[in-house]
Amino acid sequence: MKICRVSLLTGILSALLVSAAYFSEGYLGIFIFSLIINGIMALSFDIPGRSLGLISLGHATFFGMGAYCFGISITQGFTFFPALILSVLLSAMGAFIIVFLLSGLDHGYYSLATLGVLIVFQRLFETLESLTGGSAGLYIPETISKLHCNILAAFLLLATAACHVLYSRSRWGLYSKETEVSEEAAEAIGIPTRKVKTICLMLSAIPASMAGLLHLARTSHVSPVSGFSLTLSITALLASRIVPARGILGPLVGVLLITAVEEVIWTKFEGFNHALFGLILLAAAFYQGVESSETGLNFIKKIRACEK
Amino acid sequence: MKTLKPSKSFVWLVAILTFSIIFVLPGSALAETPKEIKIGATVSMSGKFSTEVGPFKQLMDAYAAEINAQGGIYVKAAGSRLPIKFIVYDDKSDGPTARKFYERLISVDKADILLGPYSSPVTFAASIAAEENKVPFIAICANSHKIYNRGFQWIVCVIDKAPLYTHRYWDMIKAEGQAKTVAFVVEDTLHPQGVYRGAKKLSETAGLKEVLLKVLPAGTHDFTAAIVKIQETSPDIVFVSANVPFSIAFMRQARELNLNPKEFHVIHHGGVFKKGLGAGAEDVVGQSYWTQGMNYGHPERFVAVLKRSGISLDDFPWAPAYMMAFEVATQAVERVGSLDRKDLMLALKKLKVMTIGGVVSFAENGVGTINTYPSQIIDGKYHIIWPPQVATAGHRYPSSKN
């Protein structure tokens, strides 16, 4: 099983890396790029999701911050790499402030507070027209070739996956698990829960903001609605949870499943696209429910006995 | 809590995935004599603009059916009449999604010509795909100046820029010389803001004084503060530059709080506006691209298209603009005689065609010439009220409720 999981993982990541380099133009280029960005968002969402049990409905806030910091830097005259460094630093600072304020919240309230922050940023960036272009958004000229952008995104995906694995296996990952179970107990045994949460959430925020930055570099346009998008946050949530697998395999397979299935539904079917997607979500949710029930377990065992 | 090891289920999952991705992957098309004219477009069938243009794929299919029933469009390079086919995706009222599907329309579906999505923000993003791939792009309901100030060479737009949207209305006000003051209520989104900027200047030219300006966000539900301030200034005209849901909500409250200027002007006052307000919509002036009785181009074909598609003009007042875009696209193909993208774009830039809304031609930056006509709801029906040569009824001013 471990060999199966590792080989599946290696296969997926290699396939994404190769296809990012090979398909950089046209529709396939955008599709592969979207896949990779969704993968980064799902993995980064999953870091605090798995280890601390914190569901961030406003995860796209960091995405939008990275995109806009990059876009504003470019419009102020910076070239690609200086703008990249500047926007990473700025969005990291912004992310730190948000994370610091919200990391004290319990699970349900954390989810909603992050959602509130997302909406605040969306409205704010619509208002600051002179800086952000308002509701029309920012348009920037091409700063990097599509091929290089795809490759950078693929490496960012690998880096995020590595972060996820290393964090969960490090002592900080173990501290996070303890903090999730009981914060008071964790503090009582000397775990610096505040530090743990901050590190974990920053590890989640920085790849997300870099994903936003690369997305703008690739597509040349960002608006408050597309940058601070609730749909992006929900896609990250779905991708990380829809496949019940441990580690990074779940989010990666989840992203592939959701992105590919969504694309098939919206390009090959006419009408009732949302309903079809909704049925798939229901099926995925029920699968988890069936697996956990006595009746379901017995049923699946019978099927497997027949297969043998 | 018990769980199974999901080994076999993973194999199935990956199999489904692989199949899906293969299914999504485009097949390569060999170069061959064109058998049809492919017009690519996205329509907001979901998302916030779906209430404005949701069923417009049916409109496109109905137009194609009408044209194909007459044998299609003659393409000299093909030596025959070719049918037209619309390839349409749902852009979910989202810029990046639209952009992705336009890339697909270009590289996978090999569309010969593209029609733009609804709204300036989505068109802003989508047009980048056309520009990068050098494919003719006919924008429809997207008249923000920001789209056309980028120096793009592969875009034209059927309608005129937003600031001139209401110029005929202000021409009428100036000619009548009765109104003296105006209060503006503006929805803080791209198109209404653009319309307001123009309306402000046009009202000054018409000799009116702006007594109040209220800019409100798109999701505003309570307009009491604005209405109270408007009542204090007693303007002759209350000009509401907003999309339909906003306008309905504002007008409802205005009627409840007995705000009764000599005239309400609501830039978008389509059928849902009338249904949502009942008698409260009477005498409200708005802007229409077309009403029954106008005789430019082939109005009978438009009526047939509407009937075939099942779309009501009252409920979807953008249908005429789309029809004009269809006419521009097909007439460009007919004049060029080929489906070469470069030739089509050159032809579009120089094109001057008659459509149901009047003559369409394009400026250097791609902006078109179609503008709306002021129309008033009189006895429950829409009437064009200016200019006299097109008007189907006289302007009722002041309003009967004043």
Added chain:
Amino acid sequence: MIQVLISGLFLGGVYALLAVGLSLAFGIMGVLNLAHGSLAILGAILYKKSLLLYPFSPWVFCILAAPIFLVLGSILHLIIVAPFRNLSLSAGTVASLIASLGVALILEDLFVWWQGWEPISTYFSFPTFNLLGLKIPGLRAVLLGTAAITIGLSTLFLKKTDRGKSMRALAQDQETASLCGIHPGITSMSALGLAAIMAGLAGIFYSVLYPLGPRDGLDLTLKALFIVVAGGMGNLRGPAVAGLLLGLLESFAGFFFTYTSTDTMVYSLLVIYLVLKRGRRWQ
């Protein structure tokens, strides 16, 4: 300014009705029902369709629609709650969230297929009254009254009836409630049924005041969610008060500030409130 206050109360009444239903579901079952707003849209569509048959007033139609929503809520329970009872708390919450999102998406397409793409806007004529120089829109006043009665009756139901007490017990501690003989399945089904009634009624009132798109369900749910969190989950009074306050805040913010900053301000205040009041303080 008093005019603004009155309008704010009317707006708040609609918000309150939308939020209390969600609070019930969230508080009692721990389920974030993303299809809550879709039930409101369904209420609006049903009312619009009913007007083709007979000019019902919104408050009369509410009485007719309540049993329909009770049944719908129970069916919804079988889809988004019952199958995930055996999962752990966090896994179950996420599974329910995904399932309710699936239901919301399916309902969106069904609504468009049934009633078309155009906004749902129902028209009901009612006079405006003058009281001490103030204009009181009669329709909004009656709707506010109906919303208040609905919330009041629901509060009485929760406090005085056995079923209501069971719901409150389940919200406090599911395990202990089960040990005391309260059937969690039937009780949570009743709670979701009641929540569905509230949502349907909110949708009916909403459509008379503001146009609703057939795909606006998720947006409505989000708005209700914030009010619930601000007002407190699992009870009716908190979200009702929070809804009223939100309506007042929106009205007054537009009076004292520019409207453009209102949304930003409202959500910022909510986030600050959450951080200060609901989170754990750092030592």
